[in-house]
Amino acid sequence: MAKQSKSGLPSGVIAVKNRPGLYQLRVMLHGQRVSEYYSTDETGKKKLQSELQKAYDVFKERAENGTLKGGDITDKSTFEQAVVWFINMRELELRESTQLADNFLFEHYLVPRLGKFKLKEITSPMVTKMLAELLTSGGGSRAVYVAREDFIRYMYDHKPARRQGGFNKVARDLGIGIDNTFVRIRGGKNCDKEVAQKVAKYYGMTISEAFEKKQVKKQLSASYVGKITYTLSALFTTCVKNGILLQNPVANATKPRIGEMDVPAYLEYDQIPVFLDTLNAVNINSSIRISLMLMLMLGLRSGEARGLRWVDIDFNRGIVSIEKNAGKTKNGIQLTELKTKRSKRKIELPPALSGILTQYKNWQEKYAESLGSQWQENGVVCPNTFGGLLFDSAPNKAVKRIINANKTLPCNLHAHSLRHTFISLLIADGIDVAHVANIAGDTIEIISKHYAHSFAKRRAAAMNIVGNAFAQFTSPTAPFRITGSEG
Numbered sequence: 001m002a003k004q005s006k007s008g009l010p011s012g013v014i015a016v017k018n019r020p021g022l023y024q025l026r027v028m029l030h031g032q033r034v035s036e037y038y039s040t041d042e043t044g045k046k047k048l049q050s051e052l053q054k055a056y057d058v059f060k061e062r063a064e065n066g067t068l069k070g071g072d073i074t075d076k077s078t079f080e081q082a083v084v085w086f087i088n089m090r091e092l093e094l095r096e097s098t099q100l101a102d103n104f105l106f107e108h109y110l111v112p113r114l115g116k117f118k119l120k121e122i123t124s125p126m127v128t129k130m131l132a133e134l135l136t137s138g139g140g141s142r143a144v145y146v147a148r149e150d151f152i153r154y155m156y157d158h159k160p161a162r163r164q165g166g167f168n169k170v171a172r173d174l175g176i177g178i179d180n181t182f183v184r185i186r187g188g189k190n191c192d193k194e195v196a197q198k199v200a201k202y203y204g205m206t207i208s209e210a211f212e213k214k215q216v217k218k219q220l221s222a223s224y225v226g227k228i229t230y231t232l233s234a235l236f237t238t239c240v241k242n243g244i245l246l247q248n249p250v251a252n253a254t255k256p257r258i259g260e261m262d263v264p265a266y267l268e269y270d271q272i273p274v275f276l277d278t279l280n281a282v283n284i285n286s287s288i289r290i291s292l293m294l295m296l297m298l299g300l301r302s303g304e305a306r307g308l309r310w311v312d313i314d315f316n317r318g319i320v321s322i323e324k325n326a327g328k329t330k331n332g333i334q335l336t337e338l339k340t341k342r343s344k345r346k347i348e349l350p351p352a353l354s355g356i357l358t359q360y361k362n363w364q365e366k367y368a369e370s371l372g373s374q375w376q377e378n379g380v381v382c383p384n385t386f387g388g389l390l391f392d393s394a395p396n397k398a399v400k401r402i403i404n405a406n407k408t409l410p411c412n413l414h415a416h417s418l419r420h421t422f423i424s425l426l427i428a429d430g431i432d433v434a435h436v437a438n439i440a441g442d443t444i445e446i447i448s449k450h451y452a453h454s455f456a457k458r459r460a461a462a463m464n465i466v467g468n469a470f471a472q473f474t475s476p477t478a479p480f481r482i483t484g485s486e487g
Contacts (some may be wrong), residue, residue, distance in 0.1 A: 001352070008258060009023070012025060016037070025055065025056050025064050029063050039366050072164065073085050075244055076119070079110075083235065084120055085462075086234075089238065096336070106233045112254075123249055124253045134220050140216030140218055144215075145192065145193060145196035145211040145213055170182065186386065193197075232250055233251070257330065265417040266420035267418075269425070269428075271408075273381050275296075275406075278405055281399055282398075282402055286363065288390065289398070292395055292418060295423060296418040296422060297352075298421075299419050300419065304441075308380065309378075310380075312324075314349075315354060320347045322346070322347065325337070328392065333391060333392070334389075335390045345439070376388050396414055401477075402405075423440050423451055
């Protein structure tokens with residue numbers, strides 16, 4: 001009879017925490033432990049033990065014969081081959097959304113530059129050079145259009161009279177930005193093809209007559225190149241751990257300097273009612289409107305708001321349980337597990353939001369009934385038009401419409417800014433960082449790092465209170481005494 005561990009699983013098999021159906025197979029080989037993941041849908045105790053024992057025996061035999069995944073490549077294998085190997089190794093370890101993000105980085109930035117090189121040929125100086133190139137031109141080139149000088153003169157010669165609205169009338173007729181886009185065009189700055197065609201047609205010209213086409217290189221931000229660097233380093237680290245390479249060439253490469261983090265876009269206290277009024281006035285799908293309210297009033301991430309289910313809301317106790325995420329998978333947007341244990345949390349439901357959600361729930365039920373068989377019931381609070389999950393781009397597009405409708409709002413606002421606003425309000429209200437982290441589902445370190453500006457404001461306010469308290473002890477008529485000596 002095969003040996004069993006204390007957990008009842010075959011010896012050498014360990015259940016992966018918080019990942020039902022995922023197990024790690026481990027074996028010692030030449031004094032070194034090697035492992036591999038195994039996934040199964042079997043739940044019956046005896047059948048599961050039998051299946052895992054067979055999987056372990058096969059794994060052990062492959063390990064002893066040198067035919068594990070680590071043996072599939074050597075230092076003479078190409079980087080492109082290593083990427084395939086690396087992705088397969090981590091397939092069961094990572095969430096699908098993370099896998100898709102990593103695959104994108106490999107496919108668009110790393111394989112085109114390193115794919116044909118053998119692993120042993122890739123050096124630290126080579127990596128340094130590649131990262132520098134990514135910073136300056138990694139976004140590729142794109143076509144832009146610049147108004148020709150004679151066309152700019154033509155526009156000014158045919159400018160509508162001031163009483164008619166001047167260039168503002170032209171911008172309104174074209175349906176493009178008065179304060180930025182059209183001003184940029186008249187100033188000889190870049191615009192895209194769609195806008196250039198609109199302007200040229202308005203003045204009765206072809207796009208080639210009115211605009212000059214140029215190719216410009218698009219830079220990548222230092223933080224984005226940092227993500228690429230991290231992914232590349234993870235591959236080489238795995239190669240080192242599996243004995244394929246002796247060292248990681250990324251370790252000694254010069255990394256992009258990210259520097260001070262920009263203050264994340266968020267709403268100031270007096271801008272919140274302006275945003276809510278505009279949100280209410282703009283013609284936006286009700287589900288998307290509610291998802292933005294959840295992000296602003298509960299501090300939810302976009303995926304958490306789009307993945308929230310009605311069963312997660314306890315109206316009687318006034319509690320919202322964050323249990324699921326609407327994330328990208330290989331089969332499209334699906335309800336997935338949250339990224340970390342910290343993300344799973346319970347938040348108090350504000351009475352104002354409770355009232356809005358109750359009203360919205362009644363409306364959604366009637367709307368679903370009107371669609372009949374077309375409605376795909378998923379039980380989510382913020383579904384798409386037919387009951388399925390909202391795309392991740394929907395909240396961001398809605399926020400863009402809101403800031404276009406009200407120019408007093410920050411122009412760099414995006415959907416995640418609403419979560420930033422919620423967390424900044426908690427900090428401003430004096431809630432300590434540990435409680436803020438619990439409510440937000442983040443670590444203390446992340447909250448301290450990303451919201452340093454809010455803590456700085458809080459400290460400044462505290463110092464003003466102290467300053468005002470001490471001000472009563474001094475006055476122009478009775479200044480604080482300063483002398484050179486006692487007496």
